[in-house]
Amino acid sequence: MSLTLPENFKTHYRNLSKTNRDDFKNIEIEEFFKYCGLPLRKAFRFNQLKYKGNSGEKIFQEEAEKQKWEIKPIIWCKNGYFVERAEEVKNIAIGATVPHVLGGIYLQEASSMLPVTALFHGHENIDFLNLSVGDLAASPGSKSTQIAEKMQGKGILLTNELSSTRLKALYSNLERCGVSNSLLTHYDAENLCNLLPNTFDFLLLDAPCTGEGTVRKNFKALENWSPDDAVTMANLQKKLIVSAFTALKNGGELVYSTCTLGDPENKDIVNYLREKFPNQVEIISLENLFEGAEKAITREGYLQIWPQIFDSEGFFVAKIKKNQTPETEQKNLKNIQETQDLRQIEKNLKKFPFTKATKKQNREILEILYSQWNFALPENFELWNRDKEWWAFPKRIEHFVSTIKVDRMGVKIGEMHAKGWKTVYEFCSAFGNICTKNTVEITEEQVKKVYAGENLHFENTSTLTELCIAKKEAREILLMYKKFPVAIGKMTITGNNFQWKNQLPRVLLRNLQ
DSSP, rough: OOOEEEEHHHHHHHHHTTTTOOOTOOOOOOHHHHTTSSOOOOEEEEOTOOOOOOOOHHHHHHHHHTEEEEEEETOOOOOOEEEEEEEGGGGGGGGGGGGHHTTSEEEEEEEGGGGHHTTTTTTTOOOOOTTTTEEESSSTTHHHHHHHHHHHOSSSSEEOSSOOOHHHHHHHOOOOOTOSSEEOOOOOOHHHHHHHOOOOEEEEEOOOOOOOOGTTTTTTTTHHHHHHHHHHHHHHHHHHHHHHHHHHEEEEEEEEEESOOOOGGTTHHHHHHHHTTEEEEEEEEOSSSSSGGSSSTTSSSEEOHHHHHTTTTEEEEEEEEOOOOHHHHHHHHHHHHHTTOOHHHHHHHHTSSHHHHHHHHHHHHHHHHHHHHHHOOTTTEEEETTTEEEEEEEEEEEETTSOOSSESEEEEEEEEEETTEEHHHHHHHGGGOOOOOSSSEOOOHHHHHHTTHHHHHHOOOOOHHHSOOOOTTEOOOOOOOEEEEEEEEEEETTEEEEEEEEEEGGGGGGOOO
16 A cells, blocks of 8 residues: 655655755655655564563563564664564454553554654663653653653653543553553643743653654645644744753753654754753754664754655654753742742642651551562652552652642552452552562463453462462462563462452453454
8 A cells, every 4th residue: 555645745845855955965855755655664662661681582582473573673772673474463463462461562663762762862871760751742652651661660750641532541551561650740741841940851842743754654644734734833842842941950851853854843943942042952963873873864963764764754853951051040940949948849738639658557568568479669669648549659759749730640559448458450560570479470361361351260289279378268369471460360269279350450351362
């Protein structure tokens, strides 16, 4: 299947190619049109929050072979791959396979992996423990989950999405991929940044755009295309990039990216920021981001990915560092920050529906988790309580929750009822792969049964007998598949019959291939 491009689109870019612009020097315009009309190669990342270390990569390789996927590395993302499926599995959606539903892989277009690679370029060994990172237009979660892999549960990751209809997909993907340190917000990005000046160490602004570069994935992307659309969109993008820049700390870094091609939404936006803050904006060249980046680098050091260069979507990526704020602006910023004094923060926190665990509560809950799962709370987290619910929140959330409304954060780990403790699925997804007690390894077919909503039956073994010492005693058991946490349920014994009662949330039930 190929695409017939709109004539006004082709005329527009043919005319631009005759203007001797730098970004058209090595571009064959007809080849560009040809690649715009070709189907897009499928790609995904294997999730390093679930596939940990060298053993994780080996397990991923084995699973890809089992699924009959032919994978080829993406040069700018060490855990990203192009994927071709064997003929006999081409009709099986990758999203309906066990590795996908367990959060082991994330389907993502290859060029879309570039902004996060750029965001942390030069900081490969950074410790995120006391850092704050933001993704200002986060849904459906492709880049947020990629950022979370790099952070490995440390620091705070703010994931923001303006569209209420897209929030559900964002949360679902964060949960599936085991992201534990996120704060999910629902704001206009400009307003959000204005509420959080001088806050973030790293920010990603993958800005709303006309989407010219996505035509290979979405043939309708250019259906009503007009060059005037870029002018309208640019007005929004200028506001967003300025507000994002003010939300950076001094020394902080911002990546601005779009999935479109023209200068009005790309170079011109970054140049607008440079003109507005001439003494503060430092452009970090991306010419050494990966081997071959020079094929797509602009004179300024931005990446302009045309579809034909790497057989991918079109994309634009620029990296910006915020240098020291001028003295006059520092005074203004200080005045803003002084309005959020400690008393105001304490007042706002009283409206927050969660309470930080006391030393006694902290000890009691952590003893339950250690006794049950051999689980110790990672150093970046603290326990908070709401009624019967217990949550693990990233440390240092007070500044955020006293300033903005947070829709969801951290990980719900369990509930304390009159009959005792109940561990919930969110704990399983985020922390299950570091639990070493009360776990049972299952097969791929059994995983499919769990996701179909079925209970599982096991033959009597010494291991199961040790897990459920007394007859008829129900005990929480975590099912694992190749080190992947699957679900938590109660194991009961009747005679020699061991039954695991499925407690997977109904919203997750589905038929897997």
